[in-house]
Every structure is written in structure tokens, then in C-alpha cells.
Amino acid sequence: MLSAQFGLRPISTIPAPCKICDGSADLYGVVDINRPCQTSHAHRAPLAGVPIYYRRCTACGFLFTDAFDDWSIDQFKTHIYNDGYEAVDPDYRVKRPTDNAAAVARFWAPHKATMRVLDFGGGNDVFCTSLRASGFAEAVTHDPMVPEHAAGPDGKFDLVTCFETLEHVPDPLATIGAIAACVAEPGAVFYSTLTQPDDFESQGMSWWYVAPRNGHISIYTKQALALAWHRFGFKTAPLNSGTHLAFRTLPPEWGLAEAPTAA
Numbered sequence: 263m264l265s266a267q268f269g270l271r272p273i274s275t276i277p278a279p280c281k282i283c284d285g286s287a288d289l290y291g292v293v294d295i296n297r298p299c300q301t302s303h304a305h306r307a308p309l310a311g312v313p314i315y316y317r318r319c320t321a322c323g324f325l326f327t328d329a330f331d332d333w334s335i336d337q338f339k340t341h342i343y344n345d346g347y348e349a350v351d352p353d354y355r356v357k358r359p360t361d362n363a364a365a366v367a368r369f370w371a372p373h374k375a376t377m378r379v380l381d382f383g384g385g386n387d388v389f390c391t392s393l394r395a396s397g398f399a400e401a402v403t404h405d406p407m408v409p410e411h412a413a414g415p416d417g418k419f420d421l422v423t424c425f426e427t428l429e430h431v432p433d434p435l436a437t438i439g440a441i442a443a444c445v446a447e448p449g450a451v452f453y454s455t456l457t458q459p460d461d462f463e464s465q466g467m468s469w470w471y472v473a474p475r476n477g478h479i480s481i482y483t484k485q486a487l488a489l490a491w492h493r494f495g496f497k498t499a500p501l502n503s504g505t506h507l508a509f510r511t512l513p514p515e516w517g518l519a520e521a522p523t524a525a
Contacts, residue, residue, distance in 0.1 A: 265313070268312060268341060269333060269337055270312070270329040270330065270332075271329055271330070271331050271332050273289075273313075273329075275289060277317075278317055280319035280321065280322060280324055280326075281326055281433065281480070282319065282322055282324045282434060282482075282486045282489050282490050283319060283322045283486070283489050285320055286319070286320050286321070287317035287318060287319045287320070287324070287326070289315055289316075289317055290316050290317055290466075290467070291315070291316050291318075291467035291472075292314065292315045292316070292467070293313075293314055293467055293472060293473075293474065294309045294310055294311070294312065294313065294314070294474075295312040295313075295314050295341075295474050295475065296309055296310045296312075296474075296475050297314075297472070297473050297475055298350040298473050298476055299350065299351070299470055299471060299473040299475075299476045299478070300350060307350075307475065314327050314329050314474045315327060316467065316472065322485045322486040322489055323458060323483035323485060323486060324482060324483060324486035325458065325480075325482075326434075326480045327479050328432075329474075329479075330432050331432050331433075333432070335406065335407060338407070339407065342474075342475070342476075343407060343477065350473075350475050354385065355385075355386060355388070356388055358425065359384070359385070359386070359388040359389035359392070360389075360392055362423070363388075363390075363392035363393050364392070366379075366393065366421075366423060366452065367392070367393060367396045367398075370398075370421065370516075373420075373513075373515065373516065374393075374396065374397050374398040374399065375397065375398075375399055376399055376420075377398055377399055377400070377421060378399065378400045378402075378417070378418075378419045378420050378421075378446070379398055379400065379401040379419060379420070379421045380401075380402050380403075380404060380415050380419040380421075380422045380423070380444050381402070381404070381422075381423045381424075381425075382405075382422055382423065382424040382440075382441050382444070383404075383425070383426075383430075384403035384404065384411065384423075384425075385403070385405050385408060385411075386403075387403040387411060389403070389425070390403045402415055402416075415444055418444060418445065418447075418449065419444050419445065419446055419449065420446050420450075420513065421449065421450060421451075421452060422441055422444050422449070422452075423451070423453065424441055424451060424452075424453035424454075425453065426454055427453070427455070428455040428480065428482070429455045429456070429477075429478045429479070429480050429481060429482070430477040430478065430479065431480055432479060432480070434480050434482075434490055435490060435493060438490050438491060438493070438494060439494055441453075442491075442494035442495075442508075445509075445510070447510060447511060448509070448511040448512055448514070449510075449511075449513065450508065450512055450513070450516075451507070451508040452505075452507055453506055453507075453508065454504050454505045454506070455482060455487075455504065455506075456471050456481075456504045457484050457500070457503055457504070458482070458483050469481075484500055487500075491508050495510055496508045496509060496510055497509060
């Protein structure tokens with residue numbers, strides 16, 4: 263079978279424990295491994311004939327696949343983050359990190375001269391290069407997928423950023439725990455990942471963000487994110503459907519009240 267050739271974990275119809283809350287996660291739906299976020303005919307790659315089954319937790323709503331749980335970093339690079347990846351995510355190299363850096367620079371400008379910033383999952387260092395150029399005291403990229411940035415970060419950071427990364431990880435608690443370990447006290451994590459929309463029950467697997475070709479293998483609800491961060495003593499406050507702030511204690515000089523929506 264093609265699935266075996268890819269080294270995917272065999273599918274089981276038995277409910278599995280949720281990767282966030284250990285609730286019961288039944289099989290929920292299936293898409294082709296080549297399903298991208300861009301679903302128009304102009305961007306759609308041919309079907310590979312390799313089904314990727316997703317499970318959804320009956321307790322917290324977390325949607326995930328365990329198909330890639332046995333993959334190594336090299337397998338992800340071969341089958342997902344390969345030479346064809348930019349076609350399904352054209353903004354990841356320059357536009358997204360540049361735009362994100364501009365937003366962070368605007369918001370934290372009054373504090374940049376003394377801030378240590380870590381970009382977790384930052385890929386090519388474009389984001390941190392921009393922050394350093396705009397006057398931030400220190401901005402460091404960490405990404406295990408990129409050899410020159412794979413070394414573990416040194417010390418604690420006032421701000422850890424993590425943009426469009428959590429949906430890519432097969433072990434979300436391990437990743438969130440690694441991020442949490444880098445945060446100074448006080449300090450915060452400014453991160454982005456889209457949460458399931460209010461009408462997800464009607465959209466289901468047709469929601470555009472469910473896209474294994476883009477590496478989107480962990481799709482969160484607000485509740486699932488809150489539970490995941492709570493495991494490490496953090497609150498998380500959604501700033502909108504895709505951008506969030508996680509923290510134990512916010513630095514008072516930032517002038518941010520702890521949002522009432524924080525969980």
C-alpha cells in the first residue's frame with residue numbers, strides 16, 4: 263500500500279487518547295495527503311491516493327492525525343517540507359516573517375532596547391533579522407528543522423514568538439512544553455495558529471486549514487489550547503481567531519492587563 267511506502271502509522275478504528283486532554287478521540291474524517299490549504303483548482307496538486315485520517319476529541323474538540331507520529335525530521339523534509347512546499351505556502355519565506363516582525367516591532371517598540379526575543383519554529387531567520395535591524399537587543403531563531411538554527415536556545419527570553427507552528431507538530435504538548443521552558447518570569451509567548459471556527463461542525467474536513475500537504479496535522483479549539491498551556495502553568499488569551507498570548511505573569515511595564523478571556 264502507498265501508505266506503508268510513506269511510512270505512515272497504520273490506521274486503527276479503535277478510539278485513541280487525545281494528545282491534549284487524554285479524552286476519547288474517534289476517527290472523524292479523511293483527506294488526501296496532497297490536500298493543501300489552497301484548494302482552488304489553480305493550486306491543487308494531483309491526488310496522491312494516500313488517505314490521511316484525522317481524529318477529533320469528544321471532550322476538547324482537538325482535531326489531529328497520528329499518521330505521521332513515527333516520522334523522523336528527515337521524513338518530514340522529504341515528503342512535506344521539500345522543494346514543492348513553497349508552492350502551497352508562498353508567504354512562508356519572506357512575506358509572513360517580515361509582516362510578523364513589523365507587528366512585533368510596533369507593539370514592543372518601547373521595550374526593544376532591553377528585550378530578549380526567541381522565535382520558536384522561525385525557519386530562515388528573516389523574522390529575527392528584521393527585529394535586530396529595528397533595534398531589539400537580542401532576537402534568536404530556533405527551529406529543529408533547520409540545521410543552522412537547530413541548537414537549543416540559551417537561557418530565558420522576555421518574549422517568545424511562535425508563528426504558524428503549532429498546527430505542524432505531531433506532539434503538541436512536547437512543543438508547548440519546550441516553548442514554556444524558554445519564557446522568562448515575567449514574560450510571554452506571542453503565537454499564531456487558527457482555531458476551529460464556530461461552524462466547524464458543519465464545515466468538518468472541508469475547512470481549508472485541514473491540510474496535510476501544508477503540514478497542518480494538529481488543529482485546535484480554544485479549549486484545547488487553553489488546556490495545553492494550562493499543563494505548564496500558563497494562561498492563554500486569544501487576541502483573535504488566529505493570534506494568541508500565553509503567559510504566567512505579564513511584565514507590568516508592557517501595560518497589558520490580563521485579558522478576561524484568558525483561560
